[in-house]
Amino acid sequence: MAAPRRPSGGGLRRAPQDGRLDEINKEFLCDPKFSNEKGLEEKLAVFKEKYMEFDLNNQGEIDLMSVKRMMEKLGAPKTHLELKRMISEVTGGVSDTISYQDFVNLMLGKRSAVLKLVMLFEGKANESNRKPSGPPPERDIASLP
Secondary structure, X not given: OOOOOOOOOOHHHHHHHHHHHHHHHHHHHHOHHHOOOOOHHHHHHHHHHHHHHHOOOOOOEXXXXXXXXXXXXXXXXXXXXXXXXXXXXXXXXXXXXXXXXXXXXXXHOOOOOHHHHHHHHHHHHHHHOOOOOOOOOOOOHHHOX
C-alpha cells in the first residue's frame, strides 16, 4: 500500500509561519506610520513571499547561511564578515538573525541598506532576464557562426 504523498516545498511546515507573517502584515497595515505608503498591501505580500523563500529553516528568522545563499543566488557572494555586517545593519546590532519585522522595516524604510538594494535589484533582474519559452527557432547551415 502506497504512503500518502506530502506536498512539496514544506507546505505543512510553512502554514503556521504563513499565519504569523500575515498577522505581522496586519500590524503594518494598521500602523499610522505607514498609512501614506502606496500599494502597501501588495508590497507586504511580495515581502512575505521573499522572506519565506530565504527562511531556510522555517523558524521565522533569516540567519547568516540564508543571507549567504541569497547573495550567492544573486551572483554576489559575500564573506562571512560582510554578511554579519549586513545583518547587523538591518537589526541594529541587536540580533544575529533578521526577523520579519526587521525585514519589512528595512524594505519600507527610508534608509538605503545594502540588503535592501540587493533585494530590489533581484526583483528588477528577474523582470529583465525572462527566458523565452518553447522550442528554439529552427536554424539552417547559413545562419550558423
